[in-house]
Amino acid sequence: MSSNKLFNKFYPMFCQEALSSNISSKLAAGVLKGKKLVSKVCCNTSRNFCRGVECGSLHAEANALLSYFGKSLQFNVVTGRWCLKPRTNKKCEKT
Numbered sequence: 001m002s003s004n005k006l007f008n009k010f011y012p013m014f015c016q017e018a019l020s021s022n023i024s025s026k027l028a029a030g031v032l033k034g035k036k037l038v039s040k041v042c043c044n045t046s047r048n049f050c051r052g053v054e055c056g057s058l059h060a061e062a063n064a065l066l067s068y069f070g071k072s073l074q075f076n077v078v079t080g081r082w083c084l085k086p087r088t089n090k091k092c093e094k095t
Contacts, residue, residue, distance in 0.1 A: 029060035031068040039068035
């Protein structure tokens with residue numbers, strides 16, 4: 001699928017979400033994996049806390065990443081950044 005077709009497929013959905021935003025910066029974002037939308041479409045938010053961490057607001061793209069990765073994202077207080085939790089290599093044992 002060409003980028004033009006992807007744009008035409010997702011643009012109306014993103015526009016609708018952006019226009020429903022209650023703040024003046026009307027932006028929307030989502031996470032695409034290949035040619036599929038794998039997260040919900042999110043817009044900018046004006047909130048003070050996100051998972052117990054104080055933040056002025058969440059940009060649409062950051063909100064979409066939080067929506068997609070969920071609890072796999074954690075805040076690193078040392079660096080002041082959000083990062084993915086390291087994967088653990090657990091082997092399943094057959095019983």
